[in-house]
Amino acid sequence: MSAWAGAGAFLGVGWGVFRDYPFTLWSSLTAVLVGVLCAYLGVYLVLRRWSLLGDVLGHAALPGIAALWWGAGALAWWWYLPAAWVSALAAVVVLAWMSRRAKDRADASMAIVLAGSFGLGAVLWSRGQRAGHGPSAVQDMLFGNAAAVTEAQAWGTLGMVMVCIAAVALCHRPLALALFDPSYARVIGLPVQRLEGLLLLVVALAVVVSLPMVGVVLVAAMLVLPAQAALLLRWRWRATLVASVALGALAALAGAWASIRWAGVATGPAMVIAASVLFAGLWWWTGRTSRGGSSPVPVQGQEPSHVG
Amino acid sequence: MLADIYEPWFWRMLAAALLSAWLCALVGVPLYLRRRSMVADALAHTALPGIVLAYLVSAQLGGWVLVGGVALTGWVTVLLVDRLSARRGVRSDAAIGVAFTGLFALGVVLVSTLGRDAHLSLSCLLFGDMMGVRDASFLLMGSALLLALGGYVLGGAGFCLALFDPLGARVMGLPTRAYDQGWMVLTAVAIAASFEAVGVVLVLALVVLPAATAHQHATSWAGLILAALGWSTLATLAGVVLALWWDVSTAGMVVCVALLLYALPKPWSQPVVNAADAVLG
Amino acid sequence: MRPAGQGDRGRGSEATSSAEGVAPSSEGDVSAPLLSVRGLSVVLGGRVVLEEVTFQLRAGDLMGVVGPNGAGKTTLLQALLGLLDTGVEGDVRFGGQPFSVARRRVAFVPQRSAVDWDFPVTVRDVVLQGRVVHRPWWRSASREDGAVVDQALADVGMSSLASRMISDLSGGQQQRVFLARALAQRPEIFVLDEPMTGVDAATEGLVWQILEAHRAAGGASLVVHHGVEAVRRHASRVLLLNRRVRGLGAPRPTLTLEALAETYGVDWRDHAAGTP
Numbered sequence: 001m002s003a004w005a006g007a008g009a010f011l012g013v014g015w016g017v018f019r020d021y022p023f024t025l026w027s028s029l030t031a032v033l034v035g036v037l038c039a040y041l042g043v044y045l046v047l048r049r050w051s052l053l054g055d056v057l058g059h060a061a062l063p064g065i066a067a068l069w070w071g072a073g074a075l076a077w078w079w080y081l082p083a084a085w086v087s088a089l090a091a092v093v094v095l096a097w098m099s100r101r102a103k104d105r106a107d108a109s110m111a112i113v114l115a116g117s118f119g120l121g122a123v124l125w126s127r128g129q130r131a132g133h134g135p136s137a138v139q140d141m142l143f144g145n146a147a148a149v150t151e152a153q154a155w156g157t158l159g160m161v162m163v164c165i166a167a168v169a170l171c172h173r174p175l176a177l178a179l180f181d182p183s184y185a186r187v188i189g190l191p192v193q194r195l196e197g198l199l200l201l202v203v204a205l206a207v208v209v210s211l212p213m214v215g216v217v218l219v220a221a222m223l224v225l226p227a228q229a230a231l232l233l234r235w236r237w238r239a240t241l242v243a244s245v246a247l248g249a250l251a252a253l254a255g256a257w258a259s260i261r262w263a264g265v266a267t268g269p270a271m272v273i274a275a276s277v278l279f280a281g282l283w284w285w286t287g288r289t290s291r292g293g294s295s296p297v298p299v300q301g302q303e304p305s306h307v308g
Numbered sequence: 309m310l311a312d313i314y315e316p317w318f319w320r321m322l323a324a325a326l327l328s329a330w331l332c333a334l335v336g337v338p339l340y341l342r343r344r345s346m347v348a349d350a351l352a353h354t355a356l357p358g359i360v361l362a363y364l365v366s367a368q369l370g371g372w373v374l375v376g377g378v379a380l381t382g383w384v385t386v387l388l389v390d391r392l393s394a395r396r397g398v399r400s401d402a403a404i405g406v407a408f409t410g411l412f413a414l415g416v417v418l419v420s421t422l423g424r425d426a427h428l429s430l431s432c433l434l435f436g437d438m439m440g441v442r443d444a445s446f447l448l449m450g451s452a453l454l455l456a457l458g459g460y461v462l463g464g465a466g467f468c469l470a471l472f473d474p475l476g477a478r479v480m481g482l483p484t485r486a487y488d489q490g491w492m493v494l495t496a497v498a499i500a501a502s503f504e505a506v507g508v509v510l511v512l513a514l515v516v517l518p519a520a521t522a523h524q525h526a527t528s529w530a531g532l533i534l535a536a537l538g539w540s541t542l543a544t545l546a547g548v549v550l551a552l553w554w555d556v557s558t559a560g561m562v563v564c565v566a567l568l569l570y571a572l573p574k575p576w577s578q579p580v581v582n583a584a585d586a587v588l589g
Numbered sequence: 590m591r592p593a594g595q596g597d598r599g600r601g602s603e604a605t606s607s608a609e610g611v612a613p614s615s616e617g618d619v620s621a622p623l624l625s626v627r628g629l630s631v632v633l634g635g636r637v638v639l640e641e642v643t644f645q646l647r648a649g650d651l652m653g654v655v656g657p658n659g660a661g662k663t664t665l666l667q668a669l670l671g672l673l674d675t676g677v678e679g680d681v682r683f684g685g686q687p688f689s690v691a692r693r694r695v696a697f698v699p700q701r702s703a704v705d706w707d708f709p710v711t712v713r714d715v716v717l718q719g720r721v722v723h724r725p726w727w728r729s730a731s732r733e734d735g736a737v738v739d740q741a742l743a744d745v746g747m748s749s750l751a752s753r754m755i756s757d758l759s760g761g762q763q764q765r766v767f768l769a770r771a772l773a774q775r776p777e778i779f780v781l782d783e784p785m786t787g788v789d790a791a792t793e794g795l796v797w798q799i800l801e802a803h804r805a806a807g808g809a810s811l812v813v814h815h816g817v818e819a820v821r822r823h824a825s826r827v828l829l830l831n832r833r834v835r836g837l838g839a840p841r842p843t844l845t846l847e848a849l850a851e852t853y854g855v856d857w858r859d860h861a862a863g864t865p
Contacts, residue, residue: 108340108520114349115516115563119510180705180710186672187692189722190721221413225409232398237709268416
């Protein structure tokens with residue numbers, strides 16, 4: 001109940017802030033949608049130790065986008081989505097294959113796929129530039145261009161956000177169990193690999209949907225910052241998800257407001273800075289009341305989990 | 309145009325490419341062995357605000373101020389990652405993600421608000437511009453290369469041991485902490501020196517790929533380093549020539565070739581279960 | 590503390606009687622042993638980890654699996670429970686049925702180190718996981734499930750900590766939560782992987798107590814444990830394992846010095862033959 005009241009209040013405040021700037025409506029709405037989606041999925045990602053996968057997926061989307069742009073010139077935004085999604089998923093497949101062959105070098109595999117696909121993207125993009133295609137849609141996806149978000153884009157984003165959240169929320173109980181205790185989950189017959197695969201599919205889609213807003217590098221931020229901040233609170237499962245989503249939405253709103261207030265500040269980076277500030281605040285607060293505590297041994301050189 | 313090979317600017321570009329490739333390969337071997345590849349990714353990204361800061365201070369895009377700026381942000385990043393990981397409930401990979409994304413966003417904002425009148429182009433910073441490498445940068449790269457070699461020489465056998473068996477080395481009294489942090493700063497310096505040629509993201513590929521490729525077949529410590537240098541040289545030569553021929557991004561092509569070399573099966577490699585054992589054994 | 594499987598005293602329709610959860614299932618062959626393993630061999634990465642392992646588990650058995658590190662004890666459990674995709678040969682039947690059919694009758698207690706204890710869930714949430722195997726994945730927990738969970742928590746003495754976050758628990762408490770989860774499943778067979786690692790004496794005693802009560806009620810347990818003395822004292826049967834079965838039977842006749850030396854010692858002939 002209180003969650004709905006909070007959401008209502010939030011929307012009311014948001015409406016009040018943006019009422020004077022109707023031209024930013026679609027951009028701001030999309031920002032909030034992206035913030036919410038990434039924050040929700042981010043909890044699963046962080047718990048699975050796949051935080052940096054968002055970074056990899058973001059960079060891996062570049063070859064697909066650049067290839068499409070080179071081949072077909074400037075197209076409407078929704079054409080780039082499948083290209084970027086397929087490209088990101090291809091990288092995941094390669095990453096899974098590499099991780100299986102080099103089990104204890106998961107971090108190197110991630111770095112290789114990340115930088116390698118970015119290199120491939122660079123080559124394709126330069127080819128496209130030589131071909132003389134006009135203003136670069138690739139640039140928009142690379143760094144984000146929130147100001148150019150149209151009403152159609154906002155509605156499309158809403159649709160995809162709903163699909164993504166629904167896909168995960170429907171199986172969130174078996175998924176959470178598979179993330180928490182994979183061997184037990186397998187023994188009781190849960191399709192752990194398929195559940196993880198679903199998560200990857202949805203995260204890749206979320207990354208691709210977020211690109212016009214935040215760009216390739218910063219999409220990882222929205223997947224990690226709100227979720228890890230919410231986890232600092234050490235609340236229960238549902239409360240953690242709600243907290244993360246709230247933080248994501250708040251950061252998005254703050255970022256959108258900052259981009260209106262100060263010219264030259266893009267929404268994407270502003271969102272991320274806001275999310276970092278929120279993280280820092282929660283870090284300080286949970287550390288102060290010493291609910292956070294510290295781990296017994298400082299963690300150094302621990303690898304992220306490998307995919308597959 | 310392939311005929312351009314005979315132009316002087318080609319050789320200059322090749323020199324820049326080779327210098328940065330060797331520098332990155334040398335820096336990359338310990339990073340790869342110590343599983344710090346993603347920390348290198350973080351350092352590569354946080355180089356951006358470092359570059360911008362240095363530019364703000366010195367109003368130019370080069371020189372030792374630049375190195376200082378990048379080294380500073382690099383050091384801050386590493387400290388941040390360590391501090392974040394120490395809190396319970398913060399996973400180590402999330403710590404890396406938190407540390408570098410906020411700083412990178414800061415860098416982007418600084419570039420867009422303050423770097424308007426400068427020659428700060430985000431695309432150049434990300435992808436590099438091999439033809440536009442200035443003379444001063446050659447000096448920088450050369451010095452950084454010497455520094456890296458010096459790091460190996462100074463570290464000596466203890467360094468090698470610390471890479472393969474950090475706990476054992478610490479038990480023996482070797483300063484593993486100093487090695488770690490020192491090498492991270494050296495990485496930041498290497499990034500500062502090379503970013504002009506290859507850009508901040510592709511530096512990561514030049515750092516990790518040669519070491520990873522060499523690890524597939526090397527059977528000794530010296531062999532590992534020499535192989536890494538060899539693979540990066542091959543990738544650079546082929547990449548630069550191909551980029552010229554096909555008229556594409558030079559740094560991107562070098563990375564693609566390096567990727568190909570990594571993926572190729574190495575039939576002469578011995579089936580060692582653990583290269584670490586082979587090196588120490 | 591009441592051991593699970595003996596039924597709830599008069600709690601109405603929610604109570605499950607001891608017979609339902611523990612007696613050999615009517616779906617399978619009634620005369621078949623609860624678990625039958627024949628010629629189980631596992632090859633991983635070119636190395637022979639298990640070789641022709643054969644044994645049976647009948648109702649009322651409490652079998653301890655004993656052997657040195659690297660003997661293949663965990664691999665044995667993984668092979669039985671379908672956690673290995675390839676490299677497994679041999680015949681494994683649970684009451685005459687393959688594991689994929691019989692899994693709801695088998696409760697697995699994994700090693701504590703395999704789990705991320707920083708997960709934002711409560712003790713009760715984890716124990717509830719034990720009921721998942723009894724209902725379709727899309728259905729949420731019922732009131733009956735809640736009652737079973739409460740019973741299991743009481744059996745391990747964690748009722749007062751039901752709402753505690755698992756990251757706040759000690760090693761012994763974590764093990765109790767795992768045990769409660771297995772109890773909540775109301776299985777025929779318990780399979781436990783090194784349950785006594787890093788656990789206080791009271792919890793260790795509790796684990797044996799529960800396993801013995803389960804045995805008395807007609808169930809069976811398979812416990813991988815490195816403490817030979819405890820196995821000698823509590824188990825009804827022992828399996829000595831070091832790549833092959835080195836001994837099988839009741840504790841007293843099986844745990845001879847000779848057999849132990851063969852299992853734990855280095856037999857050079859075997860070592861040379863086994864390694865690639």
